[in-house]
Amino acid sequence: MKNLAENFGCSRSGTPNGSDPIGLFDSGVGGLTVLREMYRQLPNESLLYFGDTARLPYGTRSQCEIIQFVREILHWMVERRAKMVIMACNTSSALAIETVRQEFPSLPILGVILPGASAAARQGKRIGVISTPATAASDAYRQAILEVDSTAEVWQIGCPEFVPLIEQGRIDDPYTYKVAQTYLQPLLDRNIDTLIYGCTHYPHLAPVLKSIVPSSVQFIDPAVSVAKAASQELEILGLRNLQSPLPTQFYVSGDPQPFVEVARKWLGHHTIVQQVALSESVAVG
Ligand code: DGL
Numbered sequence: 001m002k003n004l005a006e007n008f009g010c011s012r013s014g015t016p017n018g019s020d021p022i023g024l025f026d027s028g029v030g031g032l033t034v035l036r037e038m039y040r041q042l043p044n045e046s047l048l049y050f051g052d053t054a055r056l057p058y059g060t061r062s063q064c065e066i067i068q069f070v071r072e073i074l075h076w077m078v079e080r081r082a083k084m085v086i087m088a089c090n091t092s093s094a095l096a097i098e099t100v101r102q103e104f105p106s107l108p109i110l111g112v113i114l115p116g117a118s119a120a121a122r123q124g125k126r127i128g129v130i131s132t133p134a135t136a137a138s139d140a141y142r143q144a145i146l147e148v149d150s151t152a153e154v155w156q157i158g159c160p161e162f163v164p165l166i167e168q169g170r171i172d173d174p175y176t177y178k179v180a181q182t183y184l185q186p187l188l189d190r191n192i193d194t195l196i197y198g199c200t201h202y203p204h205l206a207p208v209l210k211s212i213v214p215s216s217v218q219f220i221d222p223a224v225s226v227a228k229a230a231s232q233e234l235e236i237l238g239l240r241n242l243q244s245p246l247p248t249q250f251y252v253s254g255d256p257q258p259f260v261e262v263a264r265k266w267l268g269h270h271t272i273v274q275q276v277a278l279s280e281s282v283a284v285g
Contacts, residue, residue: 016083018241021048021249022230023082025073027056028167028252029262030201031088034112035248036267037223038086042231046246048080050276053254057163058091059132059199066134070096074104076278080249083239084108086230090116090199090222091132094140108233115229116196116222117144123218124194126153128187130209131198133158141198155190156198159183166201169262171208180208188213196220204266251276 024031024038028051035049050073052058058066070092077085085107087093093111101109113135120127129141136158145154161179170176187195195217197203203221210219234240248271252259256273263271 016081016239018083018234018239019046019243020081020083020239021046021246023048023050023077023080023085024088025050025052025070025077025085025092026089026200027051027058027091028053028163028201029204029259029266030163030166030199032263032266033197033200033203033221034086034088034223034226037221037227038230041224041227042234044245045234045241047248048077048082049248049250050077051250051252051259053167053252053259055253056167057132057160058089059134059158059163060160061091061134063095063134066092067096067099070100071103072278074100074107074109076276078104078107082107084110084230084233084237086226087111088200088223088226090135090140094135094138108237110226110230110233112200112222112226113140114144115225116198116220117141118148119222119225120194120196120220121145121148121152123220124192125149125151126190126192127155127194127196128184128190128192128217129154129156129196129198130159130162130183130187130202131156131196132163133160135198141196153190155187155192157183157186159199159202162205163199163201166204167258167262169258169265171204176205177208177211180205181212184209184212192217194218194220197222204262250274253277 136156142154250273
């Protein structure tokens with residue numbers, strides 16, 4: 001296999017600067033939930049967002065495919081001088097992080113699973129995780145939670161219908177409510193005290209999920225903890241941005257228009273989104 005670590009060294013000119021952007025990626029609009037948290041906790045950083053909408057959903061793909069997609073994205077982000085990359089995608093974090101950390105040894109790469117699992121293990125004992133089928137099958141959340149608290153109980157449910165419904169903007173559709181009820185019922189039957197959004201798309205469904213789950217259940221959004229971890233890591237590496245941040249750069253691999261619409265709703269402002277084949281780009285917005 002081609003040595004991407006070498007590519008990382010070659011394609012990047014010079015050492016990283018604090019003013020370089022932090023890269024975030026997801027299969028689509030899910031990572032916007034992490035982006036929003038980055039705006040809140042690290043308002044001074046410049047951000048570069050990539051949504052792999054042409055190859056979405058990731059959650060029903062094989063580990064091999066996901067590793068290859070993540071490799072391509074990281075390579076592209078390195079070319080665009082990302083000083084750090086946040087995998088704003090649980091599926092990638094569950095299935096690819098270990099491999100790509102070895103392939104890009106000098107790039108700080110943060111995933112959402114460990115920060116999310118630690119936050120949940122500190123809060124609850126009976127923990128439900130809703131995620132893509134690939135994340136659920138990887139068992140990554142259970143393993144990470146048990147590392148922190150070996151007495152916790154964990155139930156993981158794969159929810160294949162959620163991502164397409166969210167990408168289509170069908171949050172208020174009664175069908176989405178029905179699907180959510182079906183996915184959540186086994187967790188409600190277990191009397192969970194904590195529920196992890198184990199897919200970055202799912203906080204978009206918060207109003208629906210919160211109307212089904214008792215108010216005593218605490219929701220954990222790993223975005224909050226990963227943004228905090230990013231902040232600590234930048235401090236340790238001496239890579240905080242000390243200049244004014246640049247506007248966020250948005251790229252997608254598929255049609256930019258649906259992304260522009262969800263981003264407007266979720267972020268509350270208009271965004272310019274460019275389509276990129278990870279080598280060329282066309283602006284829309
Ligand atoms: N939002 C992503 C995640 O956190 C991926 C969803 C998908 O494409 O299936 O897993």
